[in-house]
Amino acid sequence: MTDQGTQGTSHGPGGAVADSVDRRTLLRGSALAGAGVLAAGCSTAQAEIPSPKAAPNSARFDPRNWESIRAQFSLTRRYAHFSAFMLASHPAPVSAAIKHFRDGLDSFPQQYGLGMDDFRRSDDVRKALAGYIGTKAEQIALTDSATMGIGMVYAGLRLRAGDEVVTTEHEFYSTHEALRLRAQADGVVVRTIKLHDDPARASADQLVARLKAAITAKTRVVAVTWVYSSTGLKLPVKQVAAALAEINRRRDEQERVLLCVDGVHGFAAEDVTMQDLGCDFFMTSTHKWLFGPRGTGFVWGGPEAWARFQPVVPSFSMPAFTGWLTGRPPTGAPGDLATPGGYHSFEHRWALAKAVEFHQAIGKARVAARIRSQSDRLKEGLAGLGHVRLVTPRSAELSAGIVCCAVEGLKPEEVVGRLFEKHRISAAETPYRESFVRFGPSIVTDPREVEQVIRAMATLR
Numbered sequence: 117m118t119d120q121g122t123q124g125t126s127h128g129p130g131g132a133v134a135d136s137v138d139r140r141t142l143l144r145g146s147a148l149a150g151a152g153v154l155a156a157g158c159s160t161a162q163a164e165i166p167s168p169k170a171a172p173n174s175a176r177f178d179p180r181n182w183e184s185i186r187a188q189f190s191l192t193r194r195y196a197h198f199s200a201f202m203l204a205s206h207p208a209p210v211s212a213a214i215k216h217f218r219d220g221l222d223s224f225p226q227q228y229g230l231g232m233d234d235f236r237r238s239d240d241v242r243k244a245l246a247g248y249i250g251t252k253a254e255q256i257a258l259t260d261s262a263t264m265g266i267g268m269v270y271a272g273l274r275l276r277a278g279d280e281v282v283t284t285e286h287e288f289y290s291t292h293e294a295l296r297l298r299a300q301a302d303g304v305v306v307r308t309i310k311l312h313d314d315p316a317r318a319s320a321d322q323l324v325a326r327l328k329a330a331i332t333a334k335t336r337v338v339a340v341t342w343v344y345s346s347t348g349l350k351l352p353v354k355q356v357a358a359a360l361a362e363i364n365r366r367r368d369e370q371e372r373v374l375l376c377v378d379g380v381h382g383f384a385a386e387d388v389t390m391q392d393l394g395c396d397f398f399m400t401s402t403h404k405w406l407f408g409p410r411g412t413g414f415v416w417g418g419p420e421a422w423a424r425f426q427p428v429v430p431s432f433s434m435p436a437f438t439g440w441l442t443g444r445p446p447t448g449a450p451g452d453l454a455t456p457g458g459y460h461s462f463e464h465r466w467a468l469a470k471a472v473e474f475h476q477a478i479g480k481a482r483v484a485a486r487i488r489s490q491s492d493r494l495k496e497g498l499a500g501l502g503h504v505r506l507v508t509p510r511s512a513e514l515s516a517g518i519v520c521c522a523v524e525g526l527k528p529e530e531v532v533g534r535l536f537e538k539h540r541i542s543a544a545e546t547p548y549r550e551s552f553v554r555f556g557p558s559i560v561t562d563p564r565e566v567e568q569v570i571r572a573m574a575t576l577r
């Protein structure tokens with residue numbers, strides 16, 4: 117276990133890692149891959165705006181048929197897409213919704229996109245997300261990415277100099293960097309622990325015990341990831357939450373430890389609600405496993421979490437504008453007030469509801485089961501190859517869709533290059549200090565392609 121002090125960790129880019137992770141690795145791993153003025157926002161000229169065509173669903177879309185689902189994507193069929201979860205390709209209904217809103221905006225942005233139109237459509241998006249994660253729309257802030265949500269939460273939490281954030285050395289860059297910036301700004305102390313020595317042999321009890329042991333009287337936040345993109349390990353978030361609840365029972369409200377989770381690789385890959393997870397803040401993008409519009413995401417927070425958060429970017433929400441116009445501090449839905457304002461690529465944001473609908477038409481549980489059966493088979497196949505070391509745990513308890521491995525005698529980028537060039541398989545190397553080969557079976561891959569990966573990996577002896 118390491119205590120990194122107020123200057124954050126040495127693991128983020130800019131530290132030792134930057135030297136050892138070359139630029140090519142970062143790029144190939146795809147790691148770095150409205151309001152108007154309220155008073156004028158309610159349009160009187162609405163009727164004159166040419167109405168864009170209703171967003172059509174593809175006539176051939178049969179959500180019970182996996183081939184039909186795959187056919188909604190215009191991904192090239194020349195490759196098997198085991199990295200598609202990193203940045204979404206838009207399925208046909210989402211593309212159609214984006215086009216629908218873009219046509220409206222292009223026809224008359226000042227009338228179509230601003231004021232009440234945005235409030236209404238953004239509310240529809242919040243409601244769709246709330247239904248999907250089993251929570252309330254008012255607790256959801258819309259963002260453009262997981263990184264934006266992570267940055268917002270760690271910058272906006274009400275913490276004092278000397279308060280501690282416990283995080284792990286396994287986090288993605290976004291969490292490490294957000295915490296480094298926070299520590300630099302006001303003396304919040306970031307303590308970085310190692311959750312496990314070998315992810316493949318980790319146990320839920322050991323993961324929880326290490327986190328619990330790191331909590332001190334000064335700890336106010338635990339900053340972790342649900343499914344680690346470094347190894348594919350899935351943190352048993354519910355058990356971590358239960359361990360923290362035990363500690364929190366003995367603490368005053370302001371001193372309780374908040375559990376903040378980067379949920380990006382579990383969201384829309386696992387069939388859970390926020391209640392199932394039991395965390396306080398959940399940050400994700402919706403342009404990964406949900407295959408939602410690129411440049412969309414959200415933060416969900418429970419009431420106690422939002423009460424300890426101070427927005428960092430002015431929202432373009434009704435209460436914030438009203439507060440500004442009347443000279444009174446805004447009151448209103450916390451998610452609305454925390455949503456960063458400014459004009460956005462609204463056609464993408466508003467089309468997010470369609471992505472949720474697309475996913476729900478297939479069925480959350482069916483999507484999760486489809487991902488699980490492919491990743492289970494992939495892990496089984498890889499584990500049977502003598503020259504491959506599986507890094508991701510085998511159990512459903514400690515893994516989700518991501519499958520990471522190492523190949524004896526080959527660097528991850530060599531493996532990824534050979535798979536791409538010789539076998540038409542798109543995989544990635546992980547952009548971390550210790551890099552692995554990473555696959556993400558999803559709704560755009562199928563069991564035959566999983567067998568193709570296993571066969572291809574068998575040739576890399």
Ligand SMILES: Cc1ncc(COP(=O)(O)O)c(C=O)c1O
Pocket residue numbers: 146147202260261262263264288290341343344345378380381400401402413
């Ligand atoms: C664990 C993890 N969190 C966050 C991100 C960044 O997500 P976004 O592109 O939505 O900011 C990534 C990778 O892209 C990731 O692997």
